[in-house]
Amino acid sequence: MNEQLTKDYAKKLDQQNDLKTYRDEFYIQPDSIYFDGNSLGLLSKRAESTLMQLFDSWKQYGIDGWTNGEHPWFYLSEKLGAANAPLVGAQPEEVVVTGSTTVNLHQLVSTFYQPEGTKTKILADELNFPSDIYALKSQLQLHGYDPAEHLVQVESQDGRTLQEEDIIEAMTDDIALIVLPSVLYRSGQLLDMQRLTAAAHQRGIVIGFDLCHSVGSIPHALSDWDVDFAFWCTYKHLNGGPGSVGGLYVNRKHFGTAPGLAGWFSSNKDKQFDMEHILTPAADSGAYQMGTPHVLSLAPLLGSLSIFNEVGIEAVRAQSLKLTNYFMMLIDAELGDYSFVVANPRDAATRGGHIYLEHAEAARICKALKANHVIPDFRTPNGIRLAPVALYNTFEEVWEVVQILKTIMEEEQYKKFENKRDVVA
Numbered sequence: 001m002n003e004q005l006t007k008d009y010a011k012k013l014d015q016q017n018d019l020k021t022y023r024d025e026f027y028i029q030p031d032s033i034y035f036d037g038n039s040l041g042l043l044s045k046r047a048e049s050t051l052m053q054l055f056d057s058w059k060q061y062g063i064d065g066w067t068n069g070e071h072p073w074f075y076l077s078e079k080l081g082a083a084n085a086p087l088v089g090a091q092p093e094e095v096v097v098t099g100s101t102t103v104n105l106h107q108l109v110s111t112f113y114q115p116e117g118t119k120t121k122i123l124a125d126e127l128n129f130p131s132d133i134y135a136l137k138s139q140l141q142l143h144g145y146d147p148a149e150h151l152v153q154v155e156s157q158d159g160r161t162l163q164e165e166d167i168i169e170a171m172t173d174d175i176a177l178i179v180l181p182s183v184l185y186r187s188g189q190l191l192d193m194q195r196l197t198a199a200a201h202q203r204g205i206v207i208g209f210d211l212c213h214s215v216g217s218i219p220h221a222l223s224d225w226d227v228d229f230a231f232w233c234t235y236k237h238l239n240g241g242p243g244s245v246g247g248l249y250v251n252r253k254h255f256g257t258a259p260g261l262a263g264w265f266s267s268n269k270d271k272q273f274d275m276e277h278i279l280t281p282a283a284d285s286g287a288y289q290m291g292t293p294h295v296l297s298l299a300p301l302l303g304s305l306s307i308f309n310e311v312g313i314e315a316v317r318a319q320s321l322k323l324t325n326y327f328m329m330l331i332d333a334e335l336g337d338y339s340f341v342v343a344n345p346r347d348a349a350t351r352g353g354h355i356y357l358e359h360a361e362a363a364r365i366c367k368a369l370k371a372n373h374v375i376p377d378f379r380t381p382n383g384i385r386l387a388p389v390a391l392y393n394t395f396e397e398v399w400e401v402v403q404i405l406k407t408i409m410e411e412e413q414y415k416k417f418e419n420k421r422d423v424v425a
C-alpha cells in the first residue's frame with residue numbers, strides 16, 4: 001500500500017506540524033470532527049477568557065467600564081482594528097472592528113458609491129453570497145436606479161469560478177464602483193485582488209472586497225495593493241463567536257471622506273461627548289462606525305486575534321495549504337469510484353481555505369457525515385464544504401473524514417436520508 005495513504009503517515013504529518021500545540025487552545029468536542037470553521041470558527045480558551053474579562057469589567061465598573069479597566073470599551077473597536085490590521089495587510093488606523101459584514105457593506109457603498117453622469121453602475125459577480133447582492137441592489141434602489149440595469153454581475157463560465165479577464169472586461173466606462181469577494185464562498189476560488197485593483201484604478205473605478213472567506217486564512221496586503229475598502233465577518237476563520245462584530249478597512253488615502261451613514265460613534269473621540277449636532281468625524285477608519293459598539297461581541301476577539309498575531313498569518317496559510325493539499329490527494333486516491341468532483345481550484349495561488357466537493361447526493365451525504373460525527377456544511381444545490389482549519393484541525397482528521405466518506409458511499413448510508421437541505425445548512 002502507498003505509504004502516503006496510511007493513517008500512520010497522517011500522524012507523522014501531525015507530529016511535524018509546527019502549529020500543533022494550538023489545537024489544545026480550542027474547545028474540540030471529543031468524538032467529533034469539526035470541518036466547519038469557515039462558517040463558524042470554534043471557541044478558543046483565550047477568547048473565552050477575554051469575554052469573561054469584559055463581563056467582569058461590567059460587574060466591577062458599571063458605566064465607568066467605558067474608560068476604565070484593561071480594555072476600556074470606548075476604544076475597543078479601534079484597538080481590535082489595530083490587532084486585525086496585520087491580517088489584512090493594513091495600517092492600524094485603516095481598520096476598525098464594527099458592525100457586521102452586511103452593515104459594513106452598506107456603510108462603505110453609502111460612502112464610496114458616488115454615481116456621476118453616465119458612470120452610475122455597480123459591478124459585482126453572479127457567484128457572490130446573496131447578502132452582498134441584496135445590499136447592492138437596495139443601495140441602487142435608494143439612489144433611484146433599477147438594479148436590473150445598474151447592477152452588472154460578471155458571469156461564471158463554469159458555474160464555480162470567475163475569470164479575472166471577464167471581470168476586467170466588465171470594467172466599462174459606466175461602472176462607478178466594484179464589489180467582489182476575495183474567496184468565493186462555494187468553490188473557494190481566491191481572486192487576484194492586486195490585479196483587479198490595478199485594473200479598476202486604471203479605469204478610474206473605486207473597488208472594494210468582501211474578505212469573509214479569506215480573513216484569518218490567507219495573507220492580504222490591502223494597503224500595498226491600494227484596495228479602496230474592504231469588509232469582513234469575524235466569526236468564520238477568526239473564531240470570534242456567533243454574531244461577533246465585523247471588520248472594515250478604508251485606505252488612508254480616503255480618510256476624510258464623510259461617512260455615508262453617520263452616527264455619534266463616527267465622531268472624533270475627543271469631540272464625541274461635546275454632543276454637538278454637527279459631526280466632527282474621526283480622522284481615520286473610525287469615522288465609518290455608527291452607534292455604540294457591541295462590547296460583548298467584540299470581547300472574544302481580543303483573545304482570538306492574539307493567537308493569529310502570535311502565529312502569523314503566513315504560517316496559518318502554509319499549514320492550511322498543506323492540509324487541503326493532503327485532503328485532495330486522499331480524495332483522488334480513495335473516492336475515485338463515487339462521482340465526487342473537486343470543485344475548488346487546485347492551484348495554491350487560486351485556492352482558499354476549504355475544499356468544495358460537488359455530488360448529486362450532496363445534501364444527504366452531508367446528513368450521513370453528521371450521523372458519523374463529521375461536521376461539514378452543505379451549500380445548495382450540490383456542494384459539500386469541508387474546511388480543515390490550520391489552527392485546530394489535524395491531518396489525521398482529514399484522513400478519518402476521507403475514510404468515513406468512503407464508507408458512506410460504499411455502504412450507501414446516505415440513502416437513509418432525504419436529499420434536501422435543513423433550514424440552516
Ligand SMILES: *Cc1c(COP(=O)(O)O)cnc(C)c1O
Nearest residue numbers: 100101102129131185210212233
Ligand atoms: C458569511 C458571509 C456574509 C455574512 O454576512 P453577515 O452580515 O455577517 O450576516 C456575507 N457575505 C459573505 C461573502 C459571507 O461569506
